[in-house]
Every structure is written in C-alpha cells, then in structure tokens.
Amino acid sequence: MKTARIQELEKLILHHKELYYTGHAEISDEKYDKLESELKSLDPENPVLQLVGFKQAESTAKVEHQRKMLSLDKTYDETDLAKWIGKHEVVSVFKIDGSSCSLIYENGHLVTAKTRGDGQFGENITKKAVFIPDIPKHVGNKGRFEVRGEVYCIEKNFFTLSKEMQDMGLEAPTSQRNIVAGLLGRKENIQLCRHLSFQAFDIIDDEVFSKEHQKLDSLKGLGFITPDYEIHKSGKDLKERIAEAKTFMSSGDYLIDGLVVVYDDLKLHAELGETSHHPRYKIAFKFAGETKVAKINEIEWGVSRNGTLTPVALIEPTELSGAMIGRVTLHNFGMVQNFQLKAGDKIEIIRSGEVIPKFLGVVERSNGEYTHPTNCPSCASKLVIQDIWLQCENDICPAKIKEEILNYIFKANIEDVSDKRLDEMINKGIVAGIPDLYRLKHDDFLLLDKVKDKLATKMFDNIQKTKHQSLAQFISAIGVEGVSIAKSEKIIAQGYNTLEKIQDLTVDKMLQIEGFAEKSSESILASLRKKRPLIDELLSVGVVVKADETSSGEGPLKGLSFCLTGALSQPRPQIEKLIKQNGGIIAGVSKNLSYLVTNDEDSTSSKYVKATSLKVPIIKEDQLMKMLEG
Ligand SMILES: NC(=O)c1ccc[n+]([C@@H]2O[C@H](COP(=O)([O-])OP(=O)(O)OC[C@H]3O[C@@H](n4cnc5c(N)ncnc54)[C@H](O)[C@@H]3O)[C@@H](O)[C@H]2O)c1
Numbered sequence: 001m002k003t004a005r006i007q008e009l010e011k012l013i014l015h016h017k018e019l020y021y022t023g024h025a026e027i028s029d030e031k032y033d034k035l036e037s038e039l040k041s042l043d044p045e046n047p048v049l050q051l052v053g054f055k056q057a058e059s060t061a062k063v064e065h066q067r068k069m070l071s072l073d074k075t076y077d078e079t080d081l082a083k084w085i086g087k088h089e090v091v092s093v094f095k096i097d098g099s100s101c102s103l104i105y106e107n108g109h110l111v112t113a114k115t116r117g118d119g120q121f122g123e124n125i126t127k128k129a130v131f132i133p134d135i136p137k138h139v140g141n142k143g144r145f146e147v148r149g150e151v152y153c154i155e156k157n158f159f160t161l162s163k164e165m166q167d168m169g170l171e172a173p174t175s176q177r178n179i180v181a182g183l184l185g186r187k188e189n190i191q192l193c194r195h196l197s198f199q200a201f202d203i204i205d206d207e208v209f210s211k212e213h214q215k216l217d218s219l220k221g222l223g224f225i226t227p228d229y230e231i232h233k234s235g236k237d238l239k240e241r242i243a244e245a246k247t248f249m250s251s252g253d254y255l256i257d258g259l260v261v262v263y264d265d266l267k268l269h270a271e272l273g274e275t276s277h278h279p280r281y282k283i284a285f286k287f288a289g290e291t292k293v294a295k296i297n298e299i300e301w302g303v304s305r306n307g308t309l310t311p312v313a314l315i316e317p318t319e320l321s322g323a324m325i326g327r328v329t330l331h332n333f334g335m336v337q338n339f340q341l342k343a344g345d346k347i348e349i350i351r352s353g354e355v356i357p358k359f360l361g362v363v364e365r366s367n368g369e370y371t372h373p374t375n376c377p378s379c380a381s382k383l384v385i386q387d388i389w390l391q392c393e394n395d396i397c398p399a400k401i402k403e404e405i406l407n408y409i410f411k412a413n414i415e416d417v418s419d420k421r422l423d424e425m426i427n428k429g430i431v432a433g434i435p436d437l438y439r440l441k442h443d444d445f446l447l448l449d450k451v452k453d454k455l456a457t458k459m460f461d462n463i464q465k466t467k468h469q470s471l472a473q474f475i476s477a478i479g480v481e482g483v484s485i486a487k488s489e490k491i492i493a494q495g496y497n498t499l500e501k502i503q504d505l506t507v508d509k510m511l512q513i514e515g516f517a518e519k520s521s522e523s524i525l526a527s528l529r530k531k532r533p534l535i536d537e538l539l540s541v542g543v544v545v546k547a548d549e550t551s552s553g554e555g556p557l558k559g560l561s562f563c564l565t566g567a568l569s570q571p572r573p574q575i576e577k578l579i580k581q582n583g584g585i586i587a588g589v590s591k592n593l594s595y596l597v598t599n600d601e602d603s604t605s606s607k608y609v610k611a612t613s614l615k616v617p618i619i620k621e622d623q624l625m626k627m628l629e630g
C-alpha cells in the first residue's frame, strides 16, 4: 500500500518536473534531487522514478525518437565516480545545463529538430532550430544521421534576450537556465531563438566508431561546435578536470552543472546497454550545492587582472554547507544590472563543492535605489561598459597590474612574497610590473617592513630561482587566458615545445589537437598575442623558458601531422611516440591533416571515410617508416 508520504512525493516530483521542463523551475536541483532520493528510499521501484523528462500536453506536435533519448545516471560523490570508472578509459566533457535536442540530417540537410520530451516522443522544434546559429543547416554530403546535443544560453546573450523581451512587452525570463526550455516551448516570437547556442555531444549513424571521442572528432569535422573533451586513463585521473569544471561553473560564460563521464570504448557500450531511464556507460558527476537566502549589506567592486570589474556581495554572515559565508560573487556587471542588485536585497545563494558561493536569484527587493560605479575604484578612470562587463581600460591601472603580478608570483611558485609584501613593494615604488621582480637587488628588500639581511637574501634567492621555468608553467604564470596547465601540456605534447613554436600557433593548427574547440583556440591565441611585449621583457631580464624535450618538434617529420587508424604492426601508442620523436604531431582527421596512416585499403572506419572525402593523402605503415628514415 502506498503511504501518504509516497503519494505526496509522487505529486511533488511530477509538479516540479512540469515546471522545470516548461522553463519555470521553482526549486533548486539539489532540493528536487532530494525528493527523488527520498522516494527512492521509500519505494525503489516507483514508476515516477523511471520517467525521463516530462510528457507534454496532448496538443503539442509530437515526433517519435527512433532511439530513445534517455536521462543520465548521476552521482555527487567523487569516490563513487572513481569506483564507477575503475580501470576503464573514459572521456569527460562539461555537462551543459540547457535542454537536450535531437537533429536529423538527410543528404546533408537538416530536416527535423526535436526536444527530448519524455524520451520516446519529443516536440518538433525544427522551425526554432533554424534560428539557432550554431545548428548547421547543411553539412557535408552524408546519408541520414542524427546528432544529439544541448541547446543553451550564454550569459551575454541572456542579457540581450532579457532586454529584447522586455522591450517587446514580454515577461522577462527569470534565469539563464529557465530561458532555454521557455523559448523552445514558445509558439510565437520564435526568432528569439537566435540568441541560443548549441553544442553537439553525440552522433548516431552507420559509420563505425570504436571510441566515444571519435564521435566528438567526427562532429567537429562536420562543422558542429563540440565540447572540449579529455581522456582519462582511470578514476584517479580526474582531480584536475573536476577542479577545472568547478572553476568554469563559477566563472564560465554558460551554465554547467557537472561533468559527463563516458567509457571511451564503444564495445563496452554495446555490452552494458541501457536501463529504461539511463545508459549504463555514461554518468553525470554533479556538484552538490546547498542554497540559502541571505541579505546584501554592501556591494564591493574589485578589479581583475584583465581590467574587468568583479562585483561581490558582502552579506550578513550566513551558514552554508558547513561554512560561515560573508562574501558572495555576483558574477559580473550584467547580472547586477539585470537584477538591479543593491544593499538590502535578499538573494538566494549557492555553494557547490569548494567553489566560492554565488548568487542565484533575487528573493526580496529592498526599497533603496540602484546604482553602479562609473569610475574605477583603483585608478578612478572612467569605466567602459562592454556587453555584460564593466571595464577599466587603463593599462597602468594599479589594481590590474597588482593582480597580474600576484598571479605570476603564485603560478611561478615564488615563495615568501605574500599579497601584503607585494603591496609594500608597489607602494615603495620598487615593483611596477612582473619583470621588475627580477630587477630587484638584495638591498631593495631591506626597504620593506621588518625585513633584515637574512630574509632579504631569502626573498632575493626565491625570486631568482624562478628564472628557469618550464614552458607550461610560464604560460600559466604570465596569465594567458583559457589555458590550464593540463591544456598547455597537451599543446606542448604535440611538438609545440618551445616558446617560439607556441607563439607561431594558428587556430587551424590548434584545431588539429585532440579536444580543442574553435572558440577556445581563438581566445587562447588572442591572449598570447597580447602578452608578447611582456614575454619579450621577461626574456630580456633573464627569464629562461625551457623547451620540453619529450616532444622534439625536430626531425624528418617536422611540420607534418598524422592520424592512425586500423590495426598496425605495433601498438598505436608506440607508433605515435615514434612520430613525435621525429618531429611530427598526432592529429584528428581534418582538411589540414598531412597523412592518414592505415594498412587496410578498404577500411570502413570513420576516420578513413572522412579522410577520403576530404582528399587527405592516405599512406601505409611501411611508407611512414620510410619517411622516418628521412
Ligand atoms: N529544479 C527542479 O524543479 C527540477 C525538476 C525536475 C528535474 N530537475 C533536475 O533535472 C535533472 C533530471 O533531469 P534530466 O533527466 O534532464 O537529467 P540531467 O539534466 O541531470 O542529465 C541528462 C541531460 O544532460 C544533458 N547533457 C549535457 N551534456 C551532456 C553530454 N555530454 N552527454 C549526455 N547528456 C548531456 C542532456 O540534456 C541530458 O538530457 C535532475 O538532476 C534535477 O536536478 C530539477
């Protein structure tokens, strides 16, 4: 017999599902997930738990999915995730928090777009999909295939949309995450969908793939925007990736709610299969977050190293996930402006993992008047509004420069020079930029408070010690935007192992590196260009950036890229190593690839098919070996 609580939970879950999937969520995901876990503990087989998504009203046009669109199994626990991964090789991508969508292409044309709906029947949204710029309307000439991915809204577009909807007299969206389901469900003004974005994460077609990551490569080759991915050898390998996702979650320009982790070997997918609710070879690792309501006492504006003003709410001390919280990030100017945030407002805040708590939405407004700064709190120069950012454009803004130096000190591992010490050095006029650190003489340190001979020697030595740096460390220390150490190591491993080679990189070359997407490649290169004068000055004061020896970048294969497919005489990693040692790089199939290497002349592998259609030269292993001899 059903207890009253079970019935109540069923009702609550169905109610919140409907709100959520129509773009009107009222409670946080964590609260919602708690309802589901409670029901699971009381009645594990309850049919409500098996429901994927939400059934739309009978009136909407429904289209059937040829293969069911399922949900994902989830865990919030790192140990459970590591256990699930075990010794398998897995691929990880950020889990975008939007709405999933299926696209059907026939002979190169987009013919149908559908929402996930209840997993079996979705809603036809083809007309709306046509407006979404990232959804290709035509792709290379290929038979029938299906692409699955996520429709989402980047932060900047959320504000544009919000304003446009208000100007049109429509109800403004309540949050960046509700807007997607809201727009996809609209009957009128479907042109608003042009502000939405799309990333593809799965392809279903007749091509034979053997690895999950090959599907992402193939999608990228077809012109879709795909998530950056990383391959991990085991469950132990994910620490840095999780940290990266958490950073993105608090500062990235679109919403993610965790990582999606997939076994890379597609044979395993076939073996494990699916439940009626989720596949057994894919899991969502979500970052738990407790939410609370807190009152803003004051809004403080900091200046970041690229000159963007960062708003922080100083709140009445509030306990959240076991810690007392006094500061909450308000993300950016756009957020503050859109919600007209001010002292006295009560806001909902969330803390996910170790990430600094952040603003989610307004709960109650105070009567005060909304204002925002017009001049830089550090250098007083007039601020410029750029999209959703307030910028200090003064290149010699003290706050900006200080943040740059501080980042360098931290990343280059200079010990004994704290934030406070740096302030002193700046105030005494002995440091005005990163290169000045290396110009300091022993006696300069004696100008600092309580610094005697011994400490001065230590500080001097600590700084001088960092004159020799590895390439990956240097790139991160000078603050190139968008590259974690892991990412720069990946670039270096492809033979771009000196500062010169990294500076000569082009977007085309970067796109050949496994896991790099166009957008991030462009912004990394733009940032590198901007850093050129700083790099030159650092070299002139004696900084030496060590070339990475493991990948030579020199040899008979210099400047050539190779992709391997099918069975070869030695294990693939061994041949890849040979290629790299001889100056070549390993890349995915694209029109820029120099050679595809295979021994199988009638291969049906996706790499082979694609290389043929792009007219990439195909060579056999023995030809590669001849090239190695020079
Ligand atoms: N707040 C609420 O009121 C409320 C109500 C209902 C559901 N929810 C939330 O929704 C979740 C359940 O919804 P769900 O079934 O849509 O699950 P989900 O959103 O947690 O995970 C599945 C979805 O992840 C997305 N996704 C993003 N990247 C992906 C990738 N690389 N591969 C595969 N999928 C990817 C897809 O859209 C997929 O459908 C719950 O965790 C719950 O927190 C919240």
Ligand SMILES: [Zn+2]
Pocket: 303, 376, 377, 378, 379, 380, 381, 392, 393, 394, 397, 398, 399, 400
């Ligand atoms: Zn300034």
